[in-house]
Amino acid sequence: MSDLSGQIRSIKHAQEEQATKNQAQVWQMPYVNLSGYPVNQEALLKTKKADWEKLGIVPYLKVGQIIKVATAIQPSPSITNFLKSLFSDSEIEFSLCSRTSLDEALSLYDGYVKAQASHKLQQTKKTGVQFAKMIKKLEDVAINIRKVSTSELLDLVVNGAVITGSSDVHLEPTKNNCRLRFRIDGILKDTATLSSEQYRAILSRIKNLAEIKLDINAKPQDGRFSMTASGKPIDIRVSTMPGPDGENVVMRLLLSESQLLQLKDLDFSPEIFKLIQGAISQPNGMILNTGPTGSGKTTTLYAILSELNKPPVKIITIEDPIEYKIPGIDQTQVDALAGYTFSNALSSAVRQDPDILMVGEIRDTDTAKIALQASLTGHLVLSTLHTNTASGAIPRLLDMGIEPYLLAGSINLIIAQRLVRRICQNCAGKNPKCEVCQGSGYKGRVPIVEALLPSTEFNELITRKASIEEFENKAKALGMKTMLADGMEKVSQGITTKEEIDRVTE
Numbered sequence: 001m002s003d004l005s006g007q008i009r010s011i012k013h014a015q016e017e018q019a020t021k022n023q024a025q026v027w028q029m030p031y032v033n034l035s036g037y038p039v040n041q042e043a044l045l046k047t048k049k050a051d052w053e054k055l056g057i058v059p060y061l062k063v064g065q066i067i068k069v070a071t072a073i074q075p076s077p078s079i080t081n082f083l084k085s086l087f088s089d090s091e092i093e094f095s096l097c098s099r100t101s102l103d104e105a106l107s108l109y110d111g112y113v114k115a116q117a118s119h120k121l122q123q124t125k126k127t128g129v130q131f132a133k134m135i136k137k138l139e140d141v142a143i144n145i146r147k148v149s150t151s152e153l154l155d156l157v158v159n160g161a162v163i164t165g166s167s168d169v170h171l172e173p174t175k176n177n178c179r180l181r182f183r184i185d186g187i188l189k190d191t192a193t194l195s196s197e198q199y200r201a202i203l204s205r206i207k208n209l210a211e212i213k214l215d216i217n218a219k220p221q222d223g224r225f226s227m228t229a230s231g232k233p234i235d236i237r238v239s240t241m242p243g244p245d246g247e248n249v250v251m252r253l254l255l256s257e258s259q260l261l262q263l264k265d266l267d268f269s270p271e272i273f274k275l276i277q278g279a280i281s282q283p284n285g286m287i288l289n290t291g292p293t294g295s296g297k298t299t300t301l302y303a304i305l306s307e308l309n310k311p312p313v314k315i316i317t318i319e320d321p322i323e324y325k326i327p328g329i330d331q332t333q334v335d336a337l338a339g340y341t342f343s344n345a346l347s348s349a350v351r352q353d354p355d356i357l358m359v360g361e362i363r364d365t366d367t368a369k370i371a372l373q374a375s376l377t378g379h380l381v382l383s384t385l386h387t388n389t390a391s392g393a394i395p396r397l398l399d400m401g402i403e404p405y406l407l408a409g410s411i412n413l414i415i416a417q418r419l420v421r422r423i424c425q426n427c428a429g430k431n432p433k434c435e436v437c438q439g440s441g442y443k444g445r446v447p448i449v450e451a452l453l454p455s456t457e458f459n460e461l462i463t464r465k466a467s468i469e470e471f472e473n474k475a476k477a478l479g480m481k482t483m484l485a486d487g488m489e490k491v492s493q494g495i496t497t498k499e500e501i502d503r504v505t506e
Contacts, residue, residue, distance in 0.1 A: 016098045024096040032070050034060060034101035039108050041211055043067060046086045049109040055079055058097075058105045063340060064322075064332035065090050070097040070105065131159035132230060138164050138182065138438050142192035145180075150201035153194075154209075155229070157202065160191075161253055162230040164438070168253065173199050173246030184438075185421045185445050186294060199246065206249060210238040217247050224321070237321065254323050263303040266296075267446045267495075269486060272415075275451045279413035280304055283355075286375040288362075290387045290416045296447050297384045298323060300417065304382060305329065305358060313355040318345045320360050334360075342367040350374050359383040365401045372397075372406040380412075389483070390416040390452035391472040394462060404462045414452040416483055419445040420490070420500040429497070446495055448487035448504070452480055 017033055024031035043059035044052075052058050057079060061068040067090045069075075069083060075094045083092050097105075134144050134156075141160040148156050157180065161169050166182035171194070173179075178199035180192040194202065207214050210223030217240075224237045235254040240247045268276065279287050287304070289297045302324055309315060315329045320342070322333045330352070334340050343366035346359055350370070361384050362368045375381040387396045393414045394407060421442035427434035429441030437443040452475050461470055476482070487501035 013098075013100055016100055020096055020098040027074060027096065030093075030095040032060070032068075032095040032097050032101075034058070034070055034097050034105040039105050039211075043087075044109060049106060051082075052106055052109070055082065056099075056102065057083075058102055059083075059087075060095075060105060062090075063335045063338055064345075065330070066093055067091070068093050068095060070095050070102060072097060072099045072102045129231070131156065132163060135160045135163045137435055138184075138189060138191060141180075141182075145192045145194065145198070150198060151205075153198055153202045154205050155227075158227060158229045158234065158236065158251075158253070161251075162232060162234060165444075166253065169249075169251040171199065171202065171249040171251075173243065173248070175245050178246070185440075185442055186419055187421075187440075203247060203249060206238055206251070207240075210236075212238065212240065218242050222321075235324075237323070260306055260324055260326075261299060261303050263307045266300065266303055268449060269489065271481070272449050272451050272486070275413060275453060276304070276415070279453075280308060280380070282380060282412050284375060284378050284380055285412035286372060286381045286383065286410055287412050288393050288414045289382070289384045290390060290393050290414065291384075291418060292386065292388075294419070295417050296419045296445075297417065300415065300447070301358060301382055301384065302326070305356075308356055308380075314353060315356040315358070316349045316352055316354040317358040318342055318349060318360060319358075330354075343370060346370045346374070350379070354379060356380045357382070361385070362397075368397055368400055368402050369406065372402065372410050375410045376406070387416070389468070389472065390414040390450045390480070391475045392416075392468045393452075394454070394458070394471055395466070395468045398462070398465045404465070407462050408459045409456075411454050414454065415449060416451075417447045417449045418483065418487075418504040420448055420487065420496045420504055422446045422496055423494065442500075446490065448483050448490060448496075448501065450480060450483040450486060 021031045039058065039060045040062050043062055046059070056072045057069055059067050059069045067083070067087045069092055071079070071094055080092060135141060141157070144156060157169060161182055164182060164184055166184050168183040170181040170183070170188065171178055172181065177196055178194040179190065180194055181188050182191045204214065209225035212221045212223040220239065220241045222239050224235060226233065226235050228234065232255065237252040237254060239250045263276065289300055291297050305315060305317070305326060309326065309328050317329060317331045318334060319331060320334045322331050325331065332345055332349070334342055334345055342359060342361070342363060346357070346367060347370055349357060357374055357379055359367065359371050359381065362371060371381050371383055385393050385396060387393050397407060398404070422444040423429045424434060424437035424441055424443040426436035426443070432439040455478065457478065458471070458474060461474060484501065484505055487496070487505065490496050491498050491501060
């Protein structure tokens with residue numbers, strides 16, 4: 001009998017969803033089914049549950065500056081005004097949903113409140129100071145991993161990562177256990193082994209905090225959450241990927257905006273620093289930063305943005321994802337699934353009267369064209385491109401179908417960079433028992449850079465779409481210091497080693 005009742009409920013629910021979908025077409029509104037939807041926790045907890053129930057609405061998704069709101073009725077001016085009072089800096093977009101799926105989404109409210117309270121309670125059990133006493137070096141993470149409760153496991157791992165200066169945390173399940181690895185100064189290091197039970201516990205907590213669906217493990221998911229670790233506010237970006245023995249998880253640790261490095265703190269050589277300062281002082285044109293993933297491009301761009309972030313200018317960034325929230329800057333995040341791409345986001349941003357634009361990455365021809373056109377019409381544009389050298393950026397853009405006339409005179413500066421490990425200043429790389437560098441001989445990283453300042457002498461090469469080799473030869477003839485030369489200069493200064501230069505340039 002219960003099976004029959006369930007079937008009847010399923011049929012009625014399907015009929016309700018179809019009727020809602022039909023009504024959405026009549027009202028010319030988007031339709032959404034909230035059943036099983038990972039409703040945005042931050043937006044949902046903006047006000048009391050009773051307010052959402054009374055109005056028959058629920059905010060379910062945040063995309064950049066847009067809040068998507070599901071409603072079971074046709075939205076009225078009073079509903080719109082209420083939402084604007086809650087989300088004053090955001091644009092509201094309505095979607096029609098069934099009453100059943102709305103109620104299902106609202107049922108998450110109490111659970112979110114409990115999870116939030118639970119997380120705060122768990123974090124107070126051990127403070128950052130206590131974790132700092134437990135963890136002095138990488139090996140201490142493995143020693144203490146068996147001593148903490150499952151509810152404290154994530155806090156131990158994240159605090160351990162922050163204390164050891166890690167940028168990423170990797171959870172890699174195997175048939176019988178789970179390998180935990182930290183990426184420190186660009187190098188992955190085996191850190192500890194978790195039991196299968198510990199892996200399941202930490203995975204569940206990460207998914208809950210990052211608002212990732214718990215019941216989906218056969219496809220990749222992304223999310224993020226924030227917590228305090230070692231006394232510092234940390235944003236954590238989460239990526240899961242299915243594997244044969246469970247979901248692989250990578251957590252990228254991002255410092256708060258107050259801890260962002262300034263341009264003067266990035267250890268550029270004096271001549272590179274001077275070139276960058278000159279390029280960003282221009283009112284228009286494009287600055288390109290090139291290099292592989294993990295080469296420090298984002299850090300450099302954010303440092304430039306911090307330098308430029310002054311009251312007289314308007315800055316808009318288009319990112320995937322937003323890594324750091326910077327007060328005073330309008331930031332938007334692309335969402336390919338929603339059709340919000342770099343190119344159409346950039347088209348919209350240009351109409352927002354900006355002085356400076358930052359495009360996270362030039363991935364396609366449309367984005368490149370719009371960015372270059374913006375740089376020629378009074379905007380300073382910052383972006384990144386995946387090429388190995390500064391000289392390779394212009395041929396790469398030409399290969400993407402960019403017309404030579406758009407490139408000639410539009411680019412202020414092209415930076416190519418890598419990150420190399422810095423010789424430990426405590427032991428000079430000579431003490432295998434050094435607690436500062438964990439015996440690695442290195443602590444921290446420093447950029448090695450080449451910077452190309454395009455001049456009119458490049459126009460002929462651009463017009464005939466010359467090869468990378470020709471651009472490189474011309475750049476060297478005009479005095480560009482190569483990345484290798486910058487690196488070897490840092491070797492001679494005792495900052496890094498030749499092995500490090502070879503590791504990132506070969």
